[in-house]
Amino acid sequence: MIQVIAIAILSLLAQLFLPWWSLAVVAFAVCFVRSNGAGRAFLQGFAGAALTWLGYALLVHISTDGIFTGRMGLLLFKTEGAGLPLLVTTLLGGLVGGLAGMSGYLVRQASGNQAAAH
Amino acid sequence: MQDHVSDLPVTYVKAILSLAITVLLIWAANRSWGSIPAFGPLLSPFTGFWQNAETVSRQDQTITLGGTKASVTVVFDDLAIPHVFAQNDYDLYFAQGYLTARDRLWQMEFQTHAAAGRVSEIVGERAIELDRYNRRLGMGYGAEQTLKKMQADPTSRQVIEAYTAGVNAWISHLEPAAYPIEYKLLGYAPEPWTPLKCALLLKQLTSTLASGADDLLMTNGFGQYGAAAIAELFPDYPAQESPIIPSGTKLDFTPVPVPAAPADNGFGESMALAVPQMGIHRPHPEIGSNNWAVGAQKSATGQPILSNDPHLGLSLPSIWYQMQLVSPTVNVYGATLPGAPHVIIGFNKNVAWGVTNVGADVLDFYSIKFQDKSRKAYWHDNQWKPVRSRIETIKVKGRPAIIDTVYYTHHGPVVYTTGMDPFRKNIPVGYAARWIAHEPSDETACFYRLNRARTMADYRQALSHYVAPAQNFIFASNQNDIAISPNGRFPLKWKDQGKFLLDGTDPANDWQGYVPSNQNPFVSNPGRGFVSSANQSSTDPSYPYYINWEFAPSERGRRINQRLETMTQVTIDSMRALQNDNYNLRAADALPVLLPLLNEKALTPPQRSALTTLKRWRYNNDVGEIGPTIFQNWMNSFMDMVWKDNFEGKDTKPMRYPTFDRTLELVKKSPTAQWFDNVKTPAKEQLADVVTQSFEAASDTLNKKNGPMGPEWAWGAYKGTDIRHLIPGLDAFSVLDLDIGGGSGIVNATSERWGPSWRMIVAVGQQPKAYGVYPGGQSGNPGSPYYQNMVETWRTGQLNELLYLQSSKDKHPRLTRTMTLN
Numbered sequence: 027m028i029q030v031i032a033i034a035i036l037s038l039l040a041q042l043f044l045p046w047w048s049l050a051v052v053a054f055a056v057c058f059v060r061s062n063g064a065g066r067a068f069l070q071g072f073a074g075a076a077l078t079w080l081g082y083a084l085l086v087h088i089s090t091d092g093i094f095t096g097r098m099g100l101l102l103f104k105t106e107g108a109g110l111p112l113l114v115t116t117l118l119g120g121l122v123g124g125l126a127g128m129s130g131y132l133v134r135q136a137s138g139n140q141a142a143a144h
Numbered sequence: 145m146q147d148h149v150s151d152l153p154v155t156y157v158k159a160i161l162s163l164a165i166t167v168l169l170i171w172a173a174n175r176s177w178g179s180i181p182a183f184g185p186l187l188s189p190f191t192g193f194w195q196n197a198e199t200v201s202r203q204d205q206t207i208t209l210g211g212t213k214a215s216v217t218v219v220f221d222d223l224a225i226p227h228v229f230a231q232n233d234y235d236l237y238f239a240q241g242y243l244t245a246r247d248r249l250w251q252m253e254f255q256t257h258a259a260a261g262r263v264s265e266i267v268g269e270r271a272i273e274l275d276r277y278n279r280r281l282g283m284g285y286g287a288e289q290t291l292k293k294m295q296a297d298p299t300s301r302q303v304i305e306a307y308t309a310g311v312n313a314w315i316s317h318l319e320p321a322a323y324p325i326e327y328k329l330l331g332y333a334p335e336p337w338t339p340l341k342c343a344l345l346l347k348q349l350t351s352t353l354a355s356g357a358d359d360l361l362m363t364n365g366f367g368q369y370g371a372a373a374i375a376e377l378f379p380d381y382p383a384q385e386s387p388i389i390p391s392g393t394k395l396d397f398t399p400v401p402v403p404a405a406p407a408d409n410g411f412g413e414s415m416a417l418a419v420p421q422m423g424i425h426r427p428h429p430e431i432g433s434n435n436w437a438v439g440a441q442k443s444a445t446g447q448p449i450l451s452n453d454p455h456l457g458l459s460l461p462s463i464w465y466q467m468q469l470v471s472p473t474v475n476v477y478g479a480t481l482p483g484a485p486h487v488i489i490g491f492n493k494n495v496a497w498g499v500t501n502v503g504a505d506v507l508d509f510y511s512i513k514f515q516d517k518s519r520k521a522y523w524h525d526n527q528w529k530p531v532r533s534r535i536e537t538i539k540v541k542g543r544p545a546i547i548d549t550v551y552y553t554h555h556g557p558v559v560y561t562t563g564m565d566p567f568r569k570n571i572p573v574g575y576a577a578r579w580i581a582h583e584p585s586d587e588t589a590c591f592y593r594l595n596r597a598r599t600m601a602d603y604r605q606a607l608s609h610y611v612a613p614a615q616n617f618i619f620a621s622n623q624n625d626i627a628i629s630p631n632g633r634f635p636l637k638w639k640d641q642g643k644f645l646l647d648g649t650d651p652a653n654d655w656q657g658y659v660p661s662n663q664n665p666f667v668s669n670p671g672r673g674f675v676s677s678a679n680q681s682s683t684d685p686s687y688p689y690y691i692n693w694e695f696a697p698s699e700r701g702r703r704i705n706q707r708l709e710t711m712t713q714v715t716i717d718s719m720r721a722l723q724n725d726n727y728n729l730r731a732a733d734a735l736p737v738l739l740p741l742l743n744e745k746a747l748t749p750p751q752r753s754a755l756t757t758l759k760r761w762r763y764n765n766d767v768g769e770i771g772p773t774i775f776q777n778w779m780n781s782f783m784d785m786v787w788k789d790n791f792e793g794k795d796t797k798p799m800r801y802p803t804f805d806r807t808l809e810l811v812k813k814s815p816t817a818q819w820f821d822n823v824k825t826p827a828k829e830q831l832a833d834v835v836t837q838s839f840e841a842a843s844d845t846l847n848k849k850n851g852p853m854g855p856e857w858a859w860g861a862y863k864g865t866d867i868r869h870l871i872p873g874l875d876a877f878s879v880l881d882l883d884i885g886g887g888s889g890i891v892n893a894t895s896e897r898w899g900p901s902w903r904m905i906v907a908v909g910q911q912p913k914a915y916g917v918y919p920g921g922q923s924g925n926p927g928s929p930y931y932q933n934m935v936e937t938w939r940t941g942q943l944n945e946l947l948y949l950q951s952s953k954d955k956h957p958r959l960t961r962t963m964t965l966n
């Protein structure tokens with residue numbers, strides 16, 4: 027759980043200044059430092075990154091009365107409505123975060139310092 | 145120990161595989177794939193489209209830019225229209241650039257990229273031929289000429305530099321997350337604005353409004369049917385007309401001599417040089433506009449009232465941007481063009497003005513005889529003259545740049561050389577274009593003065609600075625003057641010079657000077673109590689100079705003049721009703737002539753019911769009427785049946801049809817003319833056969849496409865007006881299928897894709913009272929509440945009051961917030 031919160035907060039801070047994929051670096055680093063299993067690391071990375079993206083997207087969506095979400099849904103997915111833009115945004119952020127988190131754990135393992143990971 | 149060793153490769157493989165997939169996903173999501181944008185940065189709530197969603201702000205703001213000489217106060221009203229109060233002119237135009245860029249950056253840059261032939265840089269190879277065309281037509285060359293002229297005038301130069309600095313002040317503070325959505329979708333970034341871009345924007349306007357040319361098609365028709373037939377079918381003045389300058393208006397000048405026409409009428413060898421091309425359909429853009437002003441004696445206020453609605457391709461972001469610009473030297477309100485300083489159509493305390501397009505013939509084509517394949521010299525005035533080469537480098541996204549050489553003669557650039565395939569099919573191959581857009585000109589000098597005009601004399605003085613695209617400038621003042629002038633720089637031509645392609649070797653065919661600007665057509669305070677224009681003939685044939693042989697069809701102009709003749713006690717509301725007038729004068733002209741010729745006995749039951757509906761129609765193009773749908777389809781079918789056999793065919797060079805006006809005149813005056821026979825059939829068709837058969841065909845087609853007559857046939861639904869985003873295919877950013885009346889040739893000129901791009905009515909007086917609307921909104925951002933908030937007001941024919949403030953301290957319930965620029 028601590029990893030999820032760490033990834034969410036640190037990637038939020040990183041993305042205020044750095045490109046969108048900085049979230050991957052954060053998830054990688056957090057799971058490199060502390061994680062317990064590849065599957066867990068994936069879930070932690072996924073949840074942390076998805077939380078940040080979904081949270082921020084929802085904040086924008088609600089505070090602007092969804093003025094642009096539906097239009098972009100129509101443009102990108104040929105269906106009006108906020109569902110798909112929010113879902114795909116969450117999934118993409120989550121997937122990148124999850125894969126990066128898992129990589130962080132696995133690299134740590136491969137580098138031979140499994141003990142610290144537990 | 146044994147276990148540990150065999151574990152190692154597996155953990156390595158897993159780690160590397162996982163890392164590789166992660167990096168691959170990031171790489172794939174971080175780049176665009178063809179027309180699919182880069183999803184990573186686009187979907188990221190930190191940098192992507194989420195950042196483009198906006199809300200209504202009521203917060204006052206202070207912004208420190210450092211580019212102004214003093215602080216500028218901007219008051220926004222509830223439609224997000226900025227009212228700018230600056231303490232000097234530099235700051236005023238700086239703020240105009242800054243605020244316009246803030247709302248319209250992508251649009252202004254994209255339009256200037258298009259003018260410069262740089263679309264391929266953004267979208268890749270599919271725009272290469274478009275870019276090649278714009279460059280070869282000399283858009284960039286023309287903009288450079290205009291820039292030189294603007295920079296030679298100290299005032300114009302300062303205005304353009306201030307405007308440029310203002311745009312760049314916005315761009316330089318712009319984080320990628322705040323880029324307009326189009327940059328994010330297409331994956332590029334804004335570049336710094338330059339004075340050249342202001343010039344390019346004006347060239348784009350000239351390209352839109354003054355690049356029509358039927359010279360090639362007319363020449364082919366001449367080759368096919370000879371001088372007499374062509375003169376008969378394509379006369380220089382329509383049968384029905386109500387010219388802009390009323391007949392009988394006295395000239396207030398002594399004309400200068402007009403150059404003599406050469407004996408061969410300018411053809412020379414050019415006929416032999418015309419290259420056959422197949423499948424041209426004459427582009428028939430519904431470019432047109434209305435304006436009128438009634439004098440004090442016709443007005444309920446006792447002072448003039450002026451109206452203007454320029455018709456252009458309906459597009460988003462909106463073509464116009466409303467602003468009020470105030471400094472110690474000016475207080476003007478109106479429609480501005482994103483990318484150009486000043487107000488283009490508007491009013492100040494004393495005067496109001498507006499424009500419609502003239503349609504002057506200011507683009508001519510000259511056959512070029514090169515000395516040899518090196519194209520280093522061309523034959524003119526009995527000698528070889530040097531060709532100047534201009535290298536155009538077209539950068540293409542994802543491909544090496546294309547180097548294109550364009551050959552310039554004293555006429556202008558050779559748009560297409562032998563063997564090339566023209567992007568616009570009305571451009572003849574092997575000809576140089578002589579085009580007004582290549583002339584050094586400074587239109588900003590005209591608008592600088594119009595914005596500050598106090599009297600009719602100021603207006604005329606301002607107009608003398610204007611070159612292209614020629615406009616019918618209408619004017620009203622609170623000194624109770626009204627006036628109109630078809631105005632621009634008109635080449636001094638012999639009659640019909642440039643109606644056909646010209647022989648470029650004979651100096652008699654060259655443009656030989658210009659009509660003196662104070663001899664342009666002009667009328668003020670005419671006896672009839674109003675002035676007006678709707679792109680019809682500038683003058684009747686008594687005007688001493690040749691401007692063009694053909695103008696827009698006369699129906700809108702005649703209808704406006706008929707209505708204004710009978711109107712008295714005119715109010716803003718009765719002017720608004722006239723802007724929304726849906727009367728189909730063409731139908732009123734044609735149906736009483738054609739219906740009696742129709743052989744009703746030959747009709748099937750569905751055809752007969754269509755006829756019954758048409759006969760009951762009172763000629764109004766209202767949304768619920770079915771008559772306009774049948775009429776339009778019938779007339780299209782009728783024109784095709786009369787002319788297609790003679791003017792379009794696989795084995796003939798491309799030609800164009802005579803006008804509807806001429807066709808109707810033939811029906812009335814020469815019902816037995818040979819043209820009514822279809823030469824492709826053995827039978828000898830009479831006029832009545834064509835009338836009947838074309839009606840049957842139109843009715844059958846409608847039944848086939850739209851089912852039996854019913855709501856599908858109603859004009860509003862059938863026409864379906866669209867306002868489309870500038871990027872083709874972006875339906876999500878467009879407003880589609882608007883239910884709205886009017887149509888091509890109707891005063892309410894709202895057709896499928898064209899229509900009133902700005903409607904304005906101004907009652908001049910002690911204080912001007914003004915109303916206006918355009919189909920869109922102040923913001924160019926599809927994620928803004930101000931992107932299309934005025935569309936419904938526009939669709940229903942309503943107008944918003946235009947708030948004309950005297951000071952930044954003025955109070956009004958519609959004012960929402962203040963922005964201070966330091």
